[in-house]
Amino acid sequence: MNEIYTRNPVIVLREEFDDWAVLYNPDNAEAVGANPIGVDIWKRLDGSKSIGEIVGEIKQEYRNVSESVETEIFEFIEKLAKRGLIGISSTL
Amino acid sequence: MRMPRELDIELTAKCNLRCKYCYFFENENLDYIDLTTQEWTRFFDELGSIGVMKVTLAGGEPFFRNDLKELIDSIVKNRMRFAFLSNGGLITDDIAAYIKKTGRCDSVQISLDGSCAEIHDVGRGKGSFAGAIRGLEILKKYGINTPVRYTIHHFNVDDLGNAAKLLLEDLGLKSFSTNSAGYLGNCRKNADEIMLTHADRIKAMNILVDLNQKYNGRITAAAGPLAEAKYFAKMQRAFDENAPAFAKGGHLMACGCYNNKLSIHCDGGISPCTMLPNINLGFINKDKIIDIWQNSAELNQLRQREKIELAGIEFCNNCDFTDYCTGNCPGLAYNLTQKVNHPSPDACYRNFLQQSSAL
Ligand code: SF4
Numbered sequence: 001m002n003e004i005y006t007r008n009p010v011i012v013l014r015e016e017f018d019d020w021a022v023l024y025n026p027d028n029a030e031a032v033g034a035n036p037i038g039v040d041i042w043k044r045l046d047g048s049k050s051i052g053e054i055v056g057e058i059k060q061e062y063r064n065v066s067e068s069v070e071t072e073i074f075e076f077i078e079k080l081a082k083r084g085l086i087g088i089s090s091t092l
Numbered sequence: 093m094r095m096p097r098e099l100d101i102e103l104t105a106k107c108n109l110r111c112k113y114c115y116f117f118e119n120e121n122l123d124y125i126d127l128t129t130q131e132w133t134r135f136f137d138e139l140g141s142i143g144v145m146k147v148t149l150a151g152g153e154p155f156f157r158n159d160l161k162e163l164i165d166s167i168v169k170n171r172m173r174f175a176f177l178s179n180g181g182l183i184t185d186d187i188a189a190y191i192k193k194t195g196r197c198d199s200v201q202i203s204l205d206g207s208c209a210e211i212h213d214v215g216r217g218k219g220s221f222a223g224a225i226r227g228l229e230i231l232k233k234y235g236i237n238t239p240v241r242y243t244i245h246h247f248n249v250d251d252l253g254n255a256a257k258l259l260l261e262d263l264g265l266k267s268f269s270t271n272s273a274g275y276l277g278n279c280r281k282n283a284d285e286i287m288l289t290h291a292d293r294i295k296a297m298n299i300l301v302d303l304n305q306k307y308n309g310r311i312t313a314a315a316g317p318l319a320e321a322k323y324f325a326k327m328q329r330a331f332d333e334n335a336p337a338f339a340k341g342g343h344l345m346a347c348g349c350y351n352n353k354l355s356i357h358c359d360g361g362i363s364p365c366t367m368l369p370n371i372n373l374g375f376i377n378k379d380k381i382i383d384i385w386q387n388s389a390e391l392n393q394l395r396q397r398e399k400i401e402l403a404g405i406e407f408c409n410n411c412d413f414t415d416y417c418t419g420n421c422p423g424l425a426y427n428l429t430q431k432v433n434h435p436s437p438d439a440c441y442r443n444f445l446q447q448s449s450a451l
Pocket residue numbers: 107108109110111113114115116117151152153178179216
């Protein structure tokens with residue numbers, strides 16, 4: 001919750017159809033799909049906010065998101081971190 | 093898709109060879125000039141800014157450029173991967189090491205059209221076999237992926253077995269791909285001499301099907317005799333079984349490459365495909381790729397091509413196979429008929445059957 005993540009600068013955000021996107025790592029040709037909320041999270045991972053803050057912002061912005069959104073955000077962030085798309089820059 | 097995924101780029105109009113069946117030279121739609129380093133790097137910056145994932149660098153011969161390292165640096169800086177299409181002859185240890193170090197190179201495809209100089213050099217000129225093998229060995233030394241493309245023509249059909257042995261057994265490649273000399277560019281001048289006759293084509297199909305069995309499918313093809321042998325058999329089976337139409341059948345579908353990528357010619361001209369330089373969509377650094385991709389009337393019209401029914405085209409009148417046919421490559425269709433919205437007569441199954449029965 002307190003970790004502050006930042007994007008790996010080599011990753012390319014390719015917005016494809018209807019706000020869905022692909023996060024592409026040219027160093028290993030891996031691509032991760034992202035839905036519109038995923039894209040929004042990606043854009044917020046700029047090294048200035050903690051995960052907790054981002055979850056709060058998303059919940060506020062998308063009023064009718066499901067209860068499970070918090071878990072989904074954590075899972076998404078975990079996936080990005082595991083694949084080297086983001087890294088922890090500091091902790092609150 | 094909001095922007096193209098990939099671009100095919102003819103980086104130079106220069107080549108160390110003059111192959112008899114080269115699709116690139118002798119094309120009246122191209123200006124054979126080279127753009128400067130700055131013109132290319134400016135363009136790569138634009139590609140990077142819109143999220144293009146990969147560029148395939150061809151020519152001419154891309155290794156002819158003496159600013160290649162600078163161009164590669166620009167591609168890497170702009171977060172793209174890259175691949176090359178090459179004849180192999182100008183590849184050095186120095187450039188191979190440089191490419192390897194980037195970690196961004198998918199492959200360097202080498203053209204090899206025979207198992208020995210006597211066969212390969214017939215189509216590509218003296219010394220070209222030695223160059224291709226030297227290039228392959230250098231790339232192998234640096235662990236760079238090197239797919240090989242064998243272009244089948246009148247003089248190398250009978251060598252297919254030896255070539256498969258050289259590539260798959262002696263050189264230990266995982267696979268190699270095949271196509272055949274097509275009626276494009278320089279090949280049009282030498283068509284009678286070099287292109288496959290109908291008898292050659294049937295022979296190539298039979299040899300390739302057998303070889304592929306022997307080598308467990310390690311020979312591939314997106315076009316040419318092997319691809320046709322497979323696709324024609326599938327069409328015939330479907331017809332015999334009165335099968336429902338194929339998902340892509342009945343319309344001018346072809347490969348649909350213009351939904352994924354664009355081509356840039358040596359003079360900076362932008363086209364939907366390398367095979368369609370006659371359709372000019374603009375020029376790099378003058379017209380924006382994203383505008384062309386999203387708004388070009390010509391490109392959007394080409395994308396509508398797949399709605400055209402084969403049954404409504406005069407060439408396909410009363411054909412039994414329309415439901416299973418995709419009309420094939422629009423580039424070849426244009427070169428043979430001067431029409432883009434037309435099937436390619438070269439890859440037409442009905443034509444193939446008619447010619448076979450006339451043999
Ligand atoms: S086919 Fe390739 S190697 Fe041969 S002349 Fe054309 S560009 Fe050069």
